[in-house]
Amino acid sequence: MTEKLDNIKNAALASVAEASTTAQLAAIRVKYLGKSGEISLIMRDMANVPKEERPALGKLVNEAKGEVETALESKFAALEEEEKSARLKAEAIDITLPVTPANGGLHPLTLVRRQLIDIFAGMGFSVAEGPEIESDLYNFQLLNIPKDHPSRDMQDTFYVNDNFVLRTQTSAMQARIMTKTQPPIRVVIPGKVYRSDDDASHSPIFNQFEGLAVDEHITMGDLQGCLTTFAKKIFSEDTKIRLRPSYFPFTEPSVEVDVTCSMCHGKGCRVCKGTGWVEILGAGIVNPAVLEMCGIDSKKYSGFAFGFGIDRIAMIKYGIPNIKLLYENDMRFLAQFN
Ligand SMILES: [Zn+2]
Incomplete structure (x- = not known):
């Protein structure tokens, strides 16, 4: 055993x-x-x-x-x-494996918006922002566009209900500011606006940049000087501007503003369709009726206003052929701006 x-x-x-x-x-x-x-x-x-x-x-x-x-x-x-x-x-994970870091960058619209704000801040403008759902009163009526006014047809509006719209223009903020502030006023308003419009150069949502100056003795010369400085700084020092008569309900007189083409410097090319000029914005002297509706004495004060698409400035500045590229978030496109 x-x-x-x-x-x-x-x-x-x-x-x-x-x-x-x-x-x-x-x-x-x-x-x-x-x-x-x-x-x-x-x-x-x-x-x-x-x-x-x-x-x-x-x-x-x-x-x-x-x-x-x-x-x-x-x-x-x-x-x-x-x-x-x-x-x-x-x-085991080899944490020493070398990787190419994917750095983020700013969207071209952000780059341009920041540059625009810098330029106008340098001329004494402050920055304001406003609601994207706007009342009919501020978006239209106080800008001299009463109900039944034919120019409402110019802006294919998204209505939220009878009294509220997705703002069609940052100009709505002009009325908000003028009803609350007495001159001197110098303000720029960047922001998204909405129109029911959709093709290679129009997007239903786009970014506008609005400027307003109200003070004693403001003239068309002040507007021209301000916009010339802006054009030289955003495009190039040799950029010139020209004003053509136009019509907007909230400015009188109104002008369309062209700049010399930044691609060919005025010689004429495909971008400017051979003319040497590119249309970039609408502007004018604030209609005295608008000043009065907003509670500002139009005999004492005058003002100028302008508005343009940040998208359009970015397209001209960078030679972007289709506005959709700015909204598709395609990294192959966006990475070029880093
Ligand atoms: Zn050109």
Whole structure:
């Protein structure tokens, strides 16, 4: 019996020494120490052993059990450590791998808007912003565009309801400012506007930039000087402007303003259709009726106003052929401005 126990113990210790995984060790534990394991079975055979030999044999069995148990435990700890480091090695992420960082950049419309604000701030203008859902009162009526006025047809308006529209022009803010502030006023208003219009040069949503100056003795000469400075700074120092008579309900007289083409510098090219000039904005002397409606004394004060599309300035400045490119968020296009 003692010999049998020795053999089993030695076999168990040998297989523990040979085991190379924790799973194998678990199987060895079951085989020798489990309920029906070989060492446990010897305990059961104890009944066949003479009574006086039982305590000594029992002690030997327990010692053998303890020896195998200790061997299993230390081997288990060693294998577990090995398996863990093998797993860490396999799952390791090489954080030293060089990557090309993808830096963000500003959208061309943001670049142009910021540059515009800088230019006009340099001429003493402050910046105002207003609501994109605007009342009929500010968007139309106070700008001399009463209900049924034919020029409402010029602006294909998105109506929210009978009294509110998605603002068709940042000029709506002119009325808001003039009804709340007395001159001198010098303000520019950048912002989104909406028209139901959709083709290569029109988008249903676009960015306008509005300017308003109201003070004593403001004339068309002030408007011309202000816009000349703006054109030279946003395009190039050799840029010239010209004014052509036009019509807007809220200015009188009204003008369309052209600049010399920044692509050909006035010589004539495809962009300016050979004329050397590109139309960029509408402007004029604030209609005295508008001043009066907004509570400003039109005998004492006069003013000029202008408005243009930031999109249009960006298109001319960067030679962008289609306004849609500014709104599609195509990274191949946008990355060129970083
Ligand atoms: Zn040209």
